[in-house]
Amino acid sequence: MMKPIEYVDVVVLGSGPAGLAAAFASAKQGANTVVLERQERPGGILKQCIHDGFGNLRYNETLTGPEYAYREIQQVIAALVPIRTNCFVASVEHGEHHFLLNCISPSGIERISARALVLATGCRERTDRQVFIHGDRPAGIFTAGLAQRLINIDGLIPGNRAVILGSGDIGLIMARRLSIEGVQVEGVHEIRHESSGLKRNIQQCLEDFDIPLYVQSTVTSVVGSQRVKAVHVAAVDVKNMPIMSTEQYIPCDTLILSVGLIPENELAHSLDVPIDPVTKGPVVDHVMHTMVDGVFACGNCVHVSDLVDYVSESGSIAGKHAAAWALDGCADRTLVPVSRAGNLAYVVPQMIDTSSPQRSASCYFRVRHTIERTTQLRINSEGQQLDCLTFDELYPPQMERFAINETIFSSIKQPSADISIELVLVEASHD
Amino acid sequence: MATSLEKIQSVMTKKYGSALEISTPGSSIRLEGSLDTYQMKVEAGWTAARFGYKAVINDITVPDVQEETIACSSYVDNVLERLHFDVAIIGGGVIGTSIARELSKWNMKIILIEKEEDVGVHTSSRNDGMIHDGFAAKPGTLKALYNVRGNRLWEPLASDLGIGFKRPGSLLLFSNPAMKALYPLMADRAKRNEVDGWEFWSRERVIAEEPYVTSKQHGGFFLPSAAVISPYKATVALAESAMLNGAKLMTSTCLTGFEIEHNTIRRLHTNRGICTASIVINASGNWADIIAEMAHDRFFSLHHRRGTECILDMESSRWQQHIMSMPSILQVREKTKGGGIVLTEEGNVLIGPTAEEHPGREQYTTSPSDMIKLKKHFTLNSKLSMDQIITYFCGVRPCTYEEDFIVGPSDNISNLIHVAGIQSPGLASAPAIAADVAEMVIAKAKTFMEIQPKANWIPKRTADIITRRLSLEARDELIRLDPSYGKIICRCEQVSEKEVVNALHSTLPATSLDAVKRRTRVQMGRCHGGFCTARCIDIIARELHIDACDVVKKGPDSQICKGNMSHDETNRIC
Numbered sequence A: 001m002m003k004p005i006e007y008v009d010v011v012v013l014g015s016g017p018a019g020l021a022a023a024f025a026s027a028k029q030g031a032n033t034v035v036l037e038r039q040e041r042p043g044g045i046l047k048q049c050i051h052d053g054f055g056n057l058r059y060n061e062t063l064t065g066p067e068y069a070y071r072e073i074q075q076v077i078a079a080l081v082p083i084r085t086n087c088f089v090a091s092v093e094h095g096e097h098h099f100l101l102n103c104i105s106p107s108g109i110e111r112i113s114a115r116a117l118v119l120a121t122g123c124r125e126r127t128d129r130q131v132f133i134h135g136d137r138p139a140g141i142f143t144a145g146l147a148q149r150l151i152n153i154d155g156l157i158p159g160n161r162a163v164i165l166g167s168g169d170i171g172l173i174m175a176r177r178l179s180i181e182g183v184q185v186e187g188v189h190e191i192r193h194e195s196s197g198l199k200r201n202i203q204q205c206l207e208d209f210d211i212p213l214y215v216q217s218t219v220t221s222v223v224g225s226q227r228v229k230a231v232h233v234a235a236v237d238v239k240n241m242p243i244m245s246t247e248q249y250i251p252c253d254t255l256i257l258s259v260g261l262i263p264e265n266e267l268a269h270s271l272d273v274p275i276d277p278v279t280k281g282p283v284v285d286h287v288m289h290t291m292v293d294g295v296f297a298c299g300n301c302v303h304v305s306d307l308v309d310y311v312s313e314s315g316s317i318a319g320k321h322a323a324a325w326a327l328d329g330c331a332d333r334t335l336v337p338v339s340r341a342g343n344l345a346y347v348v349p350q351m352i353d354t355s356s357p358q359r360s361a362s363c364y365f366r367v368r369h370t371i372e373r374t375t376q377l378r379i380n381s382e383g384q385q386l387d388c389l390t391f392d393e394l395y396p397p398q399m400e401r402f403a404i405n406e407t408i409f410s411s412i413k414q415p416s417a418d419i420s421i422e423l424v425l426v427e428a429s430h431d
Numbered sequence B: 001m002a003t004s005l006e007k008i009q010s011v012m013t014k015k016y017g018s019a020l021e022i023s024t025p026g027s028s029i030r031l032e033g034s035l036d037t038y039q040m041k042v043e044a045g046w047t048a049a050r051f052g053y054k055a056v057i058n059d060i061t062v063p064d065v066q067e068e069t070i071a072c073s074s075y076v077d078n079v080l081e082r083l084h085f086d087v088a089i090i091g092g093g094v095i096g097t098s099i100a101r102e103l104s105k106w107n108m109k110i111i112l113i114e115k116e117e118d119v120g121v122h123t124s125s126r127n128d129g130m131i132h133d134g135f136a137a138k139p140g141t142l143k144a145l146y147n148v149r150g151n152r153l154w155e156p157l158a159s160d161l162g163i164g165f166k167r168p169g170s171l172l173l174f175s176n177p178a179m180k181a182l183y184p185l186m187a188d189r190a191k192r193n194e195v196d197g198w199e200f201w202s203r204e205r206v207i208a209e210e211p212y213v214t215s216k217q218h219g220g221f222f223l224p225s226a227a228v229i230s231p232y233k234a235t236v237a238l239a240e241s242a243m244l245n246g247a248k249l250m251t252s253t254c255l256t257g258f259e260i261e262h263n264t265i266r267r268l269h270t271n272r273g274i275c276t277a278s279i280v281i282n283a284s285g286n287w288a289d290i291i292a293e294m295a296h297d298r299f300f301s302l303h304h305r306r307g308t309e310c311i312l313d314m315e316s317s318r319w320q321q322h323i324m325s326m327p328s329i330l331q332v333r334e335k336t337k338g339g340g341i342v343l344t345e346e347g348n349v350l351i352g353p354t355a356e357e358h359p360g361r362e363q364y365t366t367s368p369s370d371m372i373k374l375k376k377h378f379t380l381n382s383k384l385s386m387d388q389i390i391t392y393f394c395g396v397r398p399c400t401y402e403e404d405f406i407v408g409p410s411d412n413i414s415n416l417i418h419v420a421g422i423q424s425p426g427l428a429s430a431p432a433i434a435a436d437v438a439e440m441v442i443a444k445a446k447t448f449m450e451i452q453p454k455a456n457w458i459p460k461r462t463a464d465i466i467t468r469r470l471s472l473e474a475r476d477e478l479i480r481l482d483p484s485y486g487k488i489i490c491r492c493e494q495v496s497e498k499e500v501v502n503a504l505h506s507t508l509p510a511t512s513l514d515a516v517k518r519r520t521r522v523q524m525g526r527c528h529g530g531f532c533t534a535r536c537i538d539i540i541a542r543e544l545h546i547d548a549c550d551v552v553k554k555g556p557d558s559q560i561c562k563g564n565m566s567h568d569e570t571n572r573i574c
């Protein structure tokens, strides 16, 4: 006999920083909350990020990943929210006003019925095949996250001589980490014309360790039948296609890929939650409510963030409103789409619920191309400018945040057809 | 009737100048000389195959293409020294393992030797997994004969082996309205090949069956008997079934030579010792001509046709119901079926294969141009796109110049049977080929030994437990028996720790990460091992009592990690 179904108000899926913040916020509202985590320990990806640089905004301190996670976990434990580890959510059934989760755990199948769900399932890494690296298939090819886990959690060193593809912060941090463990890092290759990592990381992770950075360069193929023997690298043209005449043979035994993260949304898919094709995460309103009533989402499964502080912020919002939804019943939403104009790759949230009691919104965006000039971000509604913010420089890899405060929120006309966010270059007034 | 040498010489000179030297040793035709490219060499072979000889020996050299030698396992011991077997099978692909299982029905001492650390590492794990209907094979060929028979045998066989089997059927789309006129011709061919069923589908019927099909279709030809299996699971299961019935299976064991006396193989040399066998079966896939040469019986040559395939995310399979392709004007002159969309037994959409003549017998390098060739198949279904690709790989088909199978006793060596040139549909044909080969072996064996069927032969192999395919109730019960069935290791494919452990302690245990992958599907999902590799290393090391640093991806020298911090500072590097 299977264990009987357990009834709760809010289930949080995933115990990374997003899920932990959501659980805490939900419990604070008085909702009966439970966190489900498939790994052996809570903390999500932070467990393996032993470098510092976490929590500058949330804690006004520079913490390591595990330290940041520890604080969040303690908070959840203090709020008496159970965190069930080794609990894999295999499927979700959407019932009338509830969700039935089927979970696999070493103590059997657990079935949990919840009024509201918070998806905080994080993301996965793009692999060598997804960036179409060809050649042989030997041992010695790792995604950066896997290499990081092997070193920082399992104490295993992936190789002796490594080439890194991708110069985002994760790639840079891994270059340093490998060097510290005695691995010869031959270089970091970046297909774009500049590193997408923080300037600080380029200094501290590459320059301080004499690791060369090659921009507009990519790995074209891998050589070696059993273990990596070498990789071929080549310069790329303006369309990012390798220029074969520049191809070089670099002997090495390890290739580390840091080529992007993809939000994990299998469960969202199974619930038919609409997905934004750009972010690859669910479309959400400003309280992180997806387009399926009762399903909330936060953190990296909505869009990939580079700052954990923002992830926690989205978790707090999602948790608070999931609890309200579960406890107070279902109010109708008045969803106004947030459209974007100009050089914006995306804006999250994609919707504003103008009838929500939450009268302010945190918004995040990324630009499509680098802008090295002063730019204005304008918030318009019904042909009227509600607000205008100024940014000095904008880079695609960097996620930016802005807030719609209560005053602006209240000035959104009701009913309103749309809210548009527009990026406008400011004409240089002098020089 | 074979064409005369003068006639051949004049045809070949017209095509290739005087570069080639032609002879007719035995009943074969042999080409020597030199040509500029491998493609030209292969084409010369095809031309020679039309002259009516038994087979083509193609010894044309091509600049920059070296004759390859078999890479023998570095493992050395003496466990086979002085042992005698009634039958020795060379090669642990789907052909060798099928034959081993068939022969295990008899009271004979059988050994199968495979040079890799696992069975099914080469062509048998690098294909579409299709059990073809038999329509595509040229009527009258061994391919046609064995394919249709094999198609009938696979369903009950899969059930005995405890592996999955699905029969989605195959739809050949017509690319223009005129092709409908070909229906009677197609039906006639299907009839001649004795294919089990065929139907004409109108444009509307196709849309009803495949809602996302391209608008460029004009109806199609449907073959309901086309089926799919997991080719690597099948090969492992066949091997295990043979082992359960007493066959000896030796992996990491390479045949390095024969001792021949009086036209008979007397001894087999391997890296594990020298043994003897009364009958030898050459089922060595892409090396079959080299093995034939070791037996002084190289009456044919193989050429190697590489095929690349890609696998799409599990999600994509909900948009496709049948195996589907759009052959260009029926590919009359093509050597292959042209590829298309396949639904794998395990639930992915597979696109491919390509076909390219390439000299590497075991070179599985892929290139961007392969992906471009696969693009056209994506357009057959409006929901499929290249960004759903989670992986791609390539396999090599061992082909004779006659483009047909060779199945039969050697003309020159009294105790050798060749099963060579087993290109597609070799997987589909395997059970039928094995049944015929078993008969040949029995006939030979009867001449020197008392031979009887085993009374206690066990047809059934217990199916592996695949928890993701079970009901929640059944999973719950299993977890109560062993909680590690409730510990999910691979999030993409929902594989539990216990399934990995089972693979490491099965009849033919996995010894590498790739072998675990073929048996359990860890690493086969969309994250491609990003999440589970570390867990798998840990479990393999624990279960095999080895250091985490010694866990390999695929056989010797493929260690995944190079150092272990838990060792002391001085020997951290393994």
Ligand SMILES: Cc1cc2nc3c(=O)[nH]c(=O)nc-3n(C[C@H](O)[C@H](O)[C@H](O)COP(=O)(O)OP(=O)(O)OC[C@H]3O[C@@H](n4cnc5c(N)ncnc54)[C@H](O)[C@@H]3O)c2cc1C
Pocket: A013, A014, A015, A016, A017, A018, A019, A036, A037, A038, A039, A043, A044, A045, A046, A049, A051, A052, A053, A054, A055, A087, A088, A089, A090, A120, A121, A122, A123, A145, A148, A169, A170, A173, A264, A298, A299, A300, A301, A304, A305, A306, A307, A308, A309, A311
């Ligand atoms: C290598 C690396 C370095 C970084 N460095 C920095 C830095 O220096 N500074 C900074 O501020 N940020 C950094 N970040 C970014 C930040 O830490 C992450 O964006 C953040 O941790 C994401 O949090 P999350 O909760 O959304 O996802 P995760 O932390 O990934 O958590 C998701 C959790 O959900 C669980 N889960 C998923 N599916 C299921 C299921 N079906 N059932 C049960 N559980 C499930 C997962 O096991 C996981 O524990 C870094 C990120 C990475 C990957």
Ligand SMILES: Cc1cc2nc3c(=O)[nH]c(=O)nc-3n(C[C@H](O)[C@H](O)[C@H](O)COP(=O)(O)OP(=O)(O)OC[C@H]3O[C@@H](n4cnc5c(N)ncnc54)[C@H](O)[C@@H]3O)c2cc1C
Pocket: B070, B090, B091, B092, B093, B094, B095, B096, B113, B114, B115, B116, B119, B120, B121, B122, B123, B124, B125, B126, B127, B128, B129, B130, B131, B132, B253, B254, B255, B256, B283, B284, B285, B286, B287, B291, B305, B306, B307, B308, B309, B353, B354, B394, B395, B396, B397, B422, B423, B424, B425, B426, B427, B428, B429
């Ligand atoms: C891209 C592609 C797609 C295909 N699709 C299909 C399909 O959908 N349906 C179908 O029916 N067929 C298909 N085929 C064909 C099918 O895969 C082959 O016909 C079949 O796998 C051949 O099996 P085998 O046992 O002869 O060869 P292999 O699997 O190659 O086995 C031969 C074995 O012999 C071993 N060996 C060689 N030399 C020695 C030695 N000296 N000592 C010890 N061991 C040795 C090798 O290591 C190898 O494991 C496809 C082939 C390709 C390449």
